Amino acid sequence: MDYAFYPGQVAVIGASEQPVSFGYHYLRHLIDYGFKGEIYPVNPHKESVLGIKAYPSLADVPGDVDFVICCVSADMIPPLLDDCAAKNVKVMHLFTARLSETGRPQAVEMERQIQEKATRLGISLIGPNCMGVYSPEAGLSFAYGLPSEPGNVGVVFQSGGAATLLIQTAALRGIRFSKAVSYGNGLLIDESDIIDYLADDPKTEIIAAYFEGIKDGKKFINSVRRAAQKKPVIAIKGGRSKAGTRAVSSHTAAIAGSNSVWKTVFNQLGVIQVRDLEEMIDQLVLFKGLPPVRGRRMGIIGGGGGKGVLAADLAEEAGLSVPPLSPEMRVQLKAILPAIWDWLSNPIDFSIWGDDAARAGEVHRLFWESRDFDCLIMQVSDDNPMGEDWWVIVVQMEVDSVIEMSRRQTKPVVAVLSAARPGFDDLENIRWRTIMEQRSRLTASKVPTFCSVTEAVQALAKFIGYWEKNK
Amino acid sequence: MDYAFYPGQVAVIGASEQPVSFGYHYLRHLIDYGFKGEIYPVNPHKESVLGIKAYPSLADVPGDVDFVICCVSADMIPPLLDDCAAKNVKVMHLFTARLSETGRPQAVEMERQIQEKATRLGISLIGPNCMGVYSPEAGLSFAYGLPSEPGNVGVVFQSGGAATLLIQTAALRGIRFSKAVSYGNGLLIDESDIIDYLADDPKTEIIAAYFEGIKDGKKFINSVRRAAQKKPVIAIKGGRSKAGTRAVSSHTAAIAGSNSVWKTVFNQLGVIQVRDLEEMIDQLVLFKGLPPVRGRRMGIIGGGGGKGVLAADLAEEAGLSVPPLSPEMRVQLKAILPAIWDWLSNPIDFSIWGDDAARAGEVHRLFWESRDFDCLIMQVSDDNPMGEDWWVIVVQMEVDSVIEMSRRQTKPVVAVLSAARPGFDDLENIRWRTIMEQRSRLTASKVPTFCSVTEAVQALAKFIGYWEKNK
Numbered sequence: 018m019d020y021a022f023y024p025g026q027v028a029v030i031g032a033s034e035q036p037v038s039f040g041y042h043y044l045r046h047l048i049d050y051g052f053k054g055e056i057y058p059v060n061p062h063k064e065s066v067l068g069i070k071a072y073p074s075l076a077d078v079p080g081d082v083d084f085v086i087c088c089v090s091a092d093m094i095p096p097l098l099d100d101c102a103a104k105n106v107k108v109m110h111l112f113t114a115r116l117s118e119t120g121r122p123q124a125v126e127m128e129r130q131i132q133e134k135a136t137r138l139g140i141s142l143i144g145p146n147c148m149g150v151y152s153p154e155a156g157l158s159f160a161y162g163l164p165s166e167p168g169n170v171g172v173v174f175q176s177g178g179a180a181t182l183l184i185q186t187a188a189l190r191g192i193r194f195s196k197a198v199s200y201g202n203g204l205l206i207d208e209s210d211i212i213d214y215l216a217d218d219p220k221t222e223i224i225a226a227y228f229e230g231i232k233d234g235k236k237f238i239n240s241v242r243r244a245a246q247k248k249p250v251i252a253i254k255g256g257r258s259k260a261g262t263r264a265v266s267s268h269t270a271a272i273a274g275s276n277s278v279w280k281t282v283f284n285q286l287g288v289i290q291v292r293d294l295e296e297m298i299d300q301l302v303l304f305k306g307l308p309p310v311r312g313r314r315m316g317i318i319g320g321g322g323g324k325g326v327l328a329a330d331l332a333e334e335a336g337l338s339v340p341p342l343s344p345e346m347r348v349q350l351k352a353i354l355p356a357i358w359d360w361l362s363n364p365i366d367f368s369i370w371g372d373d374a375a376r377a378g379e380v381h382r383l384f385w386e387s388r389d390f391d392c393l394i395m396q397v398s399d400d401n402p403m404g405e406d407w408w409v410i411v412v413q414m415e416v417d418s419v420i421e422m423s424r425r426q427t428k429p430v431v432a433v434l435s436a437a438r439p440g441f442d443d444l445e446n447i448r449w450r451t452i453m454e455q456r457s458r459l460t461a462s463k464v465p466t467f468c469s470v471t472e473a474v475q476a477l478a479k480f481i482g483y484w485e486k487n488k
Numbered sequence: 489m490d491y492a493f494y495p496g497q498v499a500v501i502g503a504s505e506q507p508v509s510f511g512y513h514y515l516r517h518l519i520d521y522g523f524k525g526e527i528y529p530v531n532p533h534k535e536s537v538l539g540i541k542a543y544p545s546l547a548d549v550p551g552d553v554d555f556v557i558c559c560v561s562a563d564m565i566p567p568l569l570d571d572c573a574a575k576n577v578k579v580m581h582l583f584t585a586r587l588s589e590t591g592r593p594q595a596v597e598m599e600r601q602i603q604e605k606a607t608r609l610g611i612s613l614i615g616p617n618c619m620g621v622y623s624p625e626a627g628l629s630f631a632y633g634l635p636s637e638p639g640n641v642g643v644v645f646q647s648g649g650a651a652t653l654l655i656q657t658a659a660l661r662g663i664r665f666s667k668a669v670s671y672g673n674g675l676l677i678d679e680s681d682i683i684d685y686l687a688d689d690p691k692t693e694i695i696a697a698y699f700e701g702i703k704d705g706k707k708f709i710n711s712v713r714r715a716a717q718k719k720p721v722i723a724i725k726g727g728r729s730k731a732g733t734r735a736v737s738s739h740t741a742a743i744a745g746s747n748s749v750w751k752t753v754f755n756q757l758g759v760i761q762v763r764d765l766e767e768m769i770d771q772l773v774l775f776k777g778l779p780p781v782r783g784r785r786m787g788i789i790g791g792g793g794g795k796g797v798l799a800a801d802l803a804e805e806a807g808l809s810v811p812p813l814s815p816e817m818r819v820q821l822k823a824i825l826p827a828i829w830d831w832l833s834n835p836i837d838f839s840i841w842g843d844d845a846a847r848a849g850e851v852h853r854l855f856w857e858s859r860d861f862d863c864l865i866m867q868v869s870d871d872n873p874m875g876e877d878w879w880v881i882v883v884q885m886e887v888d889s890v891i892e893m894s895r896r897q898t899k900p901v902v903a904v905l906s907a908a909r910p911g912f913d914d915l916e917n918i919r920w921r922t923i924m925e926q927r928s929r930l931t932a933s934k935v936p937t938f939c940s941v942t943e944a945v946q947a948l949a950k951f952i953g954y955w956e957k958n959k
Contacts, residue, residue: 176794258804323647339731440928457911
């Protein structure tokens with residue numbers, strides 16, 4: 018599979034200059050993402066495609082070809098496989114779809130023929146019916162808008178659309194990827210092969226997986242168990258419900274299993290199961306941004322009374338604890354805040370500070386040095402009732418404070434910054450503009466940041482659960 | 489209480505020009521929100537405050553005063569009450585805090601004295617320890633950045649910070665408010681009185697409530713039952729957990745009850761219980777944007793295969809159903825899409841359309857006219873793998889389509905548009921800019937819009953559950 022992630026030469030079968038065609042897109046990606054090896058567009062009707070010399074067939078390409086991206090229709094694949102064999106092709110990605118996933122007998126038979134011939138010729142296949150390979154280090158991509166710089170998350174997704182969304186959306190929160198494979202119908206290279214590869218890949222520190230169905234359960238379980246022993250594996254099972262299972266069959270022709278079985282299996286294998294892409298990204302944000310968190314005691318800072326009460330409720334409901342302030346901490350608080358030391362609690366409610374607000378920084382420091390908490394949550398006080406100018410200063414100060422805490426690494430800390438969803442028109446308002454500016458700052462400073470306490474505590478509970486099992 | 493929402497005259501005790509003082513803020517709000525009646529700043533050291541003639545004491549104000557906003561410290565309240573009686577004051581809002589919520593015996597005793605004296609003099613009190621009254625129609629507000637135009641949601645929140653966040657954040661999603669009261673310690677006017685008022689208020693069609701604790705359970709239950717029979721009541725109970733209960737006592741000195749008791753009570757009273765502000769806003773969005781939805785059968789449109797599979801899973805897990813396409817619908821689809829009619833399912837997966845993509849609008853129409861679905865979910869296809877130009881067109885077309893569906897009112901429809909959280913710096917990217925522009929369009933067109941399928945289906949399940957009980 019190294020040949021798929023780091024090929025010396027790539028041929029695009031069906032390369033085109035028509036922007037509605039994937040033969041165009043894949044060639045475009047090789048150029049845009051800066052692929053360093055040889056690029057061979059294959060098109061019987063063109064001298065060149067996108068400024069690169071084209072060849073009428075794969076057989077006409079000079080020398081060997083490591084990796085082939087196939088964007089032509091299914092009936093053209095069997096003869097193409099002969100050309101692949103002649104060119105010593107190691108891996109072919111079949112973007113080509115409309116095979117077994119259609120449920121039509123003719124298409125199922127064609128897929129069987131392709132499988133049989135590729136196996137006989139010793140050519141690995143990724144797909145069919147999938148987006149293929151993203152390998153930013155090598156300059157390979159299957160979509161627009163993916164980061165060109167690599168990171169530490171390896172992706173194995175049956176669905177390419179979902180993989181694209183994951184990578185684009187997670188990138189906004191500072192996550193980068195080592196490589197990604199969308200494997201579709203998984204005809205030869207299946208989920209287990211890719212997991213094995215990512216488990217051994219030194220550039221991959223976390224694995225993010227989306228499965229719809231599994232063809233070889235035993236192989237899969239062995240691969241996942243081995244991978245989960247080496248690094249965190251975060252997985253979504255798609256097709257957990259009746260309607261989802263039906264949708265799976267028209268999507269990737271996979272056989273889905275019942276959710277309760279999957280839950281048990283994932284749990285036994287040490288896999289972190291999440292329900293959707295949003296939860297998956299939350300886990301990636303925590304694994305990237307925090308060291309192991311070895312306990313469930315949360316210190317919650319910031320926000321007014323109502324926010325504090327709700328944060329405590331939500332944290333406990335998620336299975337975390339929010340311990341009261343210890344006598345030692347009271348003594349320290351008394352020295353800083355003689356007027357309100359006995360009235361403060363965890364969560365710390367900013368609305369009772371009055372003239373002592375200027376001492377917030379000192380109290381934050383007490384929290385981050387205290388041994389009473391395993392992790393801190395900074396709820397940015399976007400509920401501050403002062404005028405806009407002051408509000409902006411409070412929000413900035415708290416963001417400064419959490420960035421400082423995070424930089425010091427005294428204790429794991431996450432930020433919660435505003436569940437507001439401004440539209441573009443709302444950015445004229447200083448409030449929403451500030452929120453978005455501070456979100457950029459937090460991301461740039463690598464502070465794990467959530468939009469709501471509910472998200473933060475549910476993600477933390479799952480994350481801490483992982484570290485309880487992996488001491 | 490009409491005097492609190494529509495006063496003829498308002499006096500601000502402790503009016504000030506210091507922007508750190510709430511005597512400044514409340515006067516500022518009267519000016520900024522365009523209060524039409526008489527405004528009387530009271531300050532013994534000033535001739536005028538913010539350009540308005542000031543009075544050394546309330547007794548010096550000419551004529552009667554309907555409503556007083558009190559921003560001075562607790563020890564000044566007992567003598568002030570005598571002045572209030574002389575001026576025929578109907579309601580006084582005590583922004584003043586540091587009373588029973590501190591847990592200190594002296595403060596508890598002071599609060600008791602205030603209560604006794606106000607009762608004797610026949611003066612209603614809102615608070616102490618609260619933000620007071622927002623009545624956009626009259627030009628009263630307790631915070632910056634609240635909409636100045638009124639709407640149909642009435643708010644009764646123990647916590648003013650949480651009320652402020654609710655109103656500001658919900659406003660971004662098109663929600664407007666008839667009036668809001670933050671009642672803090674609820675010394676005289678309590679949650680039940682406000683609920684009674686909002687239940688009878690013709691301008692209030694939906695009630696949003698946040699309670700931390702209840703002083704008179706029987707009165708409360710009667711008020712809430714009566715209100716819930718008249719209009720939807722959406723409520724958060726703060727202080728559901730051990731830590732939350734502890735936080736409640738330092739916030740508003742209320743006695744919190746266990747969550748299981750509250751759950752049962754709310755359920756029996758027909759109250760829609762939500763866990764946090766985000767869930768509350770989701771319900772407000774649905775109640776504002778949709779007619780009653782009388783069944784659980786969802787038609788899901790848009791998004792690629794992986795998104796469709798997950799949407800079906802998440803919908804079923806939330807208690808909704810995603811029925812397969814009926815034979816009648818297959819016949820209609822065959823006429824439109826002869827190449828793929830048998831392969832399509834619910835959710836409709838755009839990634840298998842190929843050259844038929846141009847016919848999407850016709851298929852959408854089939855869905856919105858079909859009797860097989862009680863509600864439609866349009867997942868905007870932000871996972872479309874085409875180039876940026878095309879991607880923008882697809883997203884716009886789908887937003888056009890859902891706006892058109894919503895306008896026609898043939899069937900309830902909601903949109904799901906991107907869980908991405910761009911920071912300000914990300915808006916240079918056409919993708920995130922487009923998402924935010926389309927969010928503005930959807931809000932302007934009054935289409936209930938969510939950021940993720942999980943949010944949408946969980947909110948819909950709760951909303952539909954309400955209509956099942958209220959036929």
